[in-house]
Amino acid sequence: MIEPIVEPSTLPVIIIGAGPAGLFAAEFLAKAGHKVHVFDGMASVGRKFLLAGRGGLNLTHSEALAEFKPRYGASKDWAETWLDAFTPDDLKAWAEDLGQALFVGSSGRVFPRSLKASPLLRAWLRRLQDLGVTITTGARWTGFSDAGAAQFSHQDGSTSEQVGAATLLALGGASWPKLGADGAWTNLLGKLGVGITPLEASNVGVHAAWTETLKAGFGGAIIKNAEVRLGDARSRGDLVITNTGLEGGPIYALSPVLRAALKTDYCQIQIDLRPDVDIEALAQRLVKAKAGQSISTALKSHLKLAPPAIALMREATGNKLPTTAMGLARLIKSIPIELTGLAGLERAISTAGGINQDAVNQQLMLTACPGVFVAGEMLNWDAPTGGYLLQACFSSAQHAAKGIDAWVRPAAN
Structure with missing residues (x-):
C-alpha cells in the first residue's frame, strides 16, 4: 500500500530564540517543507554564538562518540538520543557544507580555521534566507494567549501575536544575560506548570x-x-x-x-x-x-x-x-x-538547571503545553566546555525539530 503524501501545515512553525538551537531547528524544518518564522528579543541574531567565536568557536570535539556521551554526566542517557541522531561528525560536515574549513586542536577540540563565528553565521543566515525562513528581531516573547498564540513585545513599544502550527522555544539559559538569554522564561513556563530546576552558573570561575x-x-x-x-x-x-x-x-x-x-x-x-x-x-x-x-x-x-x-x-x-x-x-x-x-551568571559560559526531563515527552514537547517544544540550554542538562555545549544544542534542536515535523504533518492531513 502506498502511503499518502502529507503536506506541512499552511501555518508557520514558530521558533522563539535565534541562537544555535533555534536557527538549526529552523533550517531542518524549512528543508522539510515547513514555513518557519523565527523571533528573537535582541536587535540581531546569534549574540552569544558570536561571543563564543572570540575564543575560536569550539564547535565540537573529535573524540569517539562512546567517550563523548559520558561528558554529560547525569544527563548522559537523555542526551544520548540526540547525539546518536546528530553526531559530532554530522556537525562537522554541516559546518564544512557552509564553506567553513575545520581543524582539530591539540586537545581534540574542533574549530573553524578562521577561528571566528561571524563567517559561519553569515553563511548560515544566507542559507536560511534562501530556504525562505523569516527572522524577526527585537521581538521579546511574553507568553501565550488563551488561544495558544505566541505573544511578543517589540522594541518600538508595540505588541503582536503569532499563531503557529507548533512552537519551538530555544531561549537559552541565563548566562551572559546582556546578550539575550536572561532566564525570564522560567517564570512564564513555571506558571504553566512546567517542571523547572532553578538555573545556576556552570563553566564559571x-x-x-x-x-x-x-x-x-x-x-x-x-x-x-x-x-x-x-x-x-x-x-x-x-x-x-x-x-x-x-x-x-x-x-x-x-x-x-x-x-x-x-x-x-x-x-x-x-x-x-x-x-x-x-x-x-x-x-x-x-x-x-x-x-x-x-x-x-x-x-x-x-x-x-x-x-x-x-x-x-x-x-x-x-x-x-x-x-x-x-x-x-x-x-x-x-x-x-x-x-x-x-562567579555570577553574568560571566558564566553556560547554565545548569532548566526544564526537567519529566516535563517533556520523548520528542521534547512540553507535556503541560501540547504543540510547544524545547531545545538547547533551556533543558536541564550540563556539560563541560570542549565542544560539548554547542554539540548538544545542535543535536537537541534537530531532535525537537523532528518531533515538530511529526506533530504538524498529521494535523495537515
Whole structure:
C-alpha cells in the first residue's frame, strides 16, 4: 500500500530564540517543507554564538562518540538520543557544507580555521534566507494567549501575536544575560506548570579571598598545566588567577561538584602544580639547591615553577613556605585553596538547571503545553566546555525539530 503524501501545515512553525538551537531547528524544518518564522528579543541574531567565536568557536570535539556521551554526566542517557541522531561528525560536515574549513586542536577540540563565528553565521543566515525562513528581531516573547498564540513585545513599544502550527522555544539559559538569554522564561513556563530546576552558573570561575598582594601582582596570570582536585574529582589544564579567584578549564570542568560543595559550610580544593612528577622526585630536585639560595630561586631553577605558581604557594601558606625539600614538594603537589563562592551568571559560559526531563515527552514537547517544544540550554542538562555545549544544542534542536515535523504533518492531513 502506498502511503499518502502529507503536506506541512499552511501555518508557520514558530521558533522563539535565534541562537544555535533555534536557527538549526529552523533550517531542518524549512528543508522539510515547513514555513518557519523565527523571533528573537535582541536587535540581531546569534549574540552569544558570536561571543563564543572570540575564543575560536569550539564547535565540537573529535573524540569517539562512546567517550563523548559520558561528558554529560547525569544527563548522559537523555542526551544520548540526540547525539546518536546528530553526531559530532554530522556537525562537522554541516559546518564544512557552509564553506567553513575545520581543524582539530591539540586537545581534540574542533574549530573553524578562521577561528571566528561571524563567517559561519553569515553563511548560515544566507542559507536560511534562501530556504525562505523569516527572522524577526527585537521581538521579546511574553507568553501565550488563551488561544495558544505566541505573544511578543517589540522594541518600538508595540505588541503582536503569532499563531503557529507548533512552537519551538530555544531561549537559552541565563548566562551572559546582556546578550539575550536572561532566564525570564522560567517564570512564564513555571506558571504553566512546567517542571523547572532553578538555573545556576556552570563553566564559571570561583571566588577566593585573595590578599591584595596576590591581586596586585598576579591578577590575570596563568598557571600552566595544573591539576585541580575536589574529593575524588580532578581535572587538568591552565588556571587563571583573577582578582576574585580562579578561572580556566580545570575549574569549569569541575562545575557540578564545585556547585554542590559550595552549598556546604566549607569548600577547599587542592592544586597540583606538577601533576606529572611525584613528591619524591620533586624533593630530590630541590635537595640540589645551592646553600644560601632563596626558596623562590630554587623553585624556579630546579622545578621551573613560574612566578604566578610560586605566588599561589605563598598565598596558601600566609607567605610562610616550608623550609625543607619534602615540605615544599608536598605543598607543590597539594596547595590548599579555600573557595568562597561561584562567579555570577553574568560571566558564566553556560547554565545548569532548566526544564526537567519529566516535563517533556520523548520528542521534547512540553507535556503541560501540547504543540510547544524545547531545545538547547533551556533543558536541564550540563556539560563541560570542549565542544560539548554547542554539540548538544545542535543535536537537541534537530531532535525537537523532528518531533515538530511529526506533530504538524498529521494535523495537515
